[in-house]
Amino acid sequence: xxxxxxxxxxxxxxxxxxxxxxxxxxxxxxxxxxxxxxxxxxxxxxxxxxxxxxxxxxxxxxxxxxxxxxxxxxxxxxxxxxxxxxxxxxxxxxxxxxxxxxxxxxxxxxxxxxxxxxxxxxxxxxxxxxxxxxxxxxxxxxxxxxxxxxxxxxxxxxxxxxxxxxxxxxxxxxxxxxxxxxxxxxxxxxxxxxx
Ligand code: F6R
Ligand code: ZN
Numbered sequence: 001x002x003x004x005x006x007x008x009x010x011x012x013x014x015x016x017x018x019x020x021x022x023x024x025x026x027x028x029x030x031x032x033x034x035x036x037x038x039x040x041x042x043x044x045x046x047x048x049x050x051x052x053x054x055x056x057x058x059x060x061x062x063x064x065x066x067x068x069x070x071x072x073x074x075x076x077x078x079x080x081x082x083x084x085x086x087x088x089x090x091x092x093x094x095x096x097x098x099x100x101x102x103x104x105x106x107x108x109x110x111x112x113x114x115x116x117x118x119x120x121x122x123x124x125x126x127x128x129x130x131x132x133x134x135x136x137x138x139x140x141x142x143x144x145x146x147x148x149x150x151x152x153x154x155x156x157x158x159x160x161x162x163x164x165x166x167x168x169x170x171x172x173x174x175x176x177x178x179x180x181x182x183x184x185x186x187x188x189x190x191x192x193x194x195x
Contacts, residue, residue: 037080088138
């Protein structure tokens with residue numbers, strides 16, 4: 001592991017990072033439960049298992065003071081009328097924030113707290129989004145043709161809690177209506193009791 005300063009190069013539009021040591025490829029079968037339209041999901045899965053998004057990151061020691069960074073690349077596509085999106089997560093260490101810099105494409109970041117607050121921000125090239133501590137986050141690609149490419153930076157000790165979102169999805173869904181992205185309520189969502 002590098003313990004001296006180092007550079008990494010980002011190349012667009014193919015969205016490559018010159019150095020990385022972790023490459024995550026997430027396909028539809030691993031997110032089957034997250035899409036509203038089960039029938040559309042199963043129909044897609046009968047043909048193949050499309051890649052929804054990929055993450056390239058540099059591993060660091062998971063210690064306070066260290067940072068993780070890398071590229072998140074969400075491909076264009078839909079399952080029924082719901083756009084391709086990331087799984088979405090809270091950070092296990094809840095008081096850790098994250099910065100996203102949009103480099104390419106069009107999309108939104110869907111965010112929520114466990115108290116039921118929610119926010120959706122549009123991602124466009126050049127925009128920088130600050131996701132504060134305690135906010136779960138999911139990126140959604142709303143373009144029909146282009147990858148949504150973001151650079152993310154977050155504390156290396158943050159960890160990922162996927163379980164909470166896996167149980168019932170996020171409070172808001174992003175779907176296409178008359179060729180435009182629209183935010184709607186997720187019918188499966190309810191405020192979970194925190195013990
Ligand atoms: C890290 C982070 C991003 C996401 C990536 C994929 O804390 O927010 O690197 O991990 O955009 O999304 P998930 O992890 O939700 O599958
Ligand atoms: Zn995160």
